[in-house]
Amino acid sequence: MKNLILIFFLLISNITFSQELYINSEPASLIPKGSKVVSLVNSNIFLNGVDGLDNGEGTATLLTPSLSYGISKRLMLRVSLQFANNPLVDYYPNWRFNGFKFYSKQRILSSDRPKYHTRLSSFITGSYHNDKFMKNNLDIDIQDSGLQFGLIGTQLVNKFAISITSGLGFYTKEDLNVFMNSFSLGYLVLPRKYKSYKQTNFNVYLEYKTNTILNNSFPDRYYKFSSTIAPGIQFILFSRSRLDFSYKIRKANTPDEFLVKLTYIIY
């Protein structure tokens, strides 16, 4: 055990860079001014055993194209559309447009030193989705409707990036409010030494997200707690495109999810 800790510290002390391009949450950093980022997420939600399925088996598939734009060094915007194939609806497969999302991020603070930075940003999310896929879960990003705002803090030292997000969500269809928190860790595995833009970067991530769900009215404020743990890996290719894989593990009774994300920056 002691050896393991020693090896761990040797690893992190040797290293000079790190990563914060989280797969399931946003870092406090913004995209460059004037740049456009296009991404496509394919996500599979494993609904086996959920009520309402024909033979108890089924997978919902969500396809989410997004376009982000860096308006200034302090403001970025994103629009996402969602197309879904939902086994909980008749005549499966049934690909259709299921919703959209707006996201904006504002830089509040940025303090940089060589290979080190501390950043703080605020964000606003607004979304509308037609169908829900996980009946007993709330997630404004993929299946619910409402408004969410909050703060993101990111600290980057050497090859490690740690990010904390806290937000308040108002879910219009459910008449519930959510206090959302997430903790994300990113670590750059490869390359050991940067030589050119053509080197493939390999990052590993571990993200933990909690929802404290609150009723809208007194006296029973507290309603439910849910959490998601999401390990992931990422390849950065030619310094301008990304390929991400992540598996979201949710607590009992809530389906797991596997997602693949492709991202490309247009300067």
Next chain:
Amino acid sequence: MKKQFIFILFFLFSSFFSFSQSFNSVITVNGLTCAMCSFSTQKSLEKLDFIKEITADLESTSFKLVFDDSKFIDFDMIQDKVEDAGFFIGGIKINFDEKLNPNNNDHKVYNNNLFHFIINNDINSSTYNLIDKNFISDMDFKSFSQFTSHACYLTGTHNESCCSNHENLKSKKVFHLEPDSE
């Protein structure tokens, strides 16, 4: 008379040539942590038409810039472009072709740029650090301010009384340099 004329002509030309030597620059960027960030910074810098060539050193997060000698080099624009990409300038070094030997408070024109030298040591160097207000800490700025009474160090423009004889230049900006001790 003829000899004197040739001498004056020679003197004029020699000074002309010594002032038209070119310079390039190495900028260090803070906060860069991945090749994707460096690439974004490079793409942002490429939008400046006075930069001819950019070579990135990803390990030290610095960029070597080769300039178009016929243009005014606006270091403030370089800073803007780096900040647009989401990062910050750690320092700008300017490399001249040969060693210069300026006195404190000398103002010299190289290509289309006016530089004001602030010298507080006897280092003979071809590499100089840009020490304008926006590029260094408040503390360093105060400490360099002790070595010059010239108003242009505060305002960054050469229409001050200290350096008003440069109306023919493309820009009103004057940049300030100190010899690099490394």
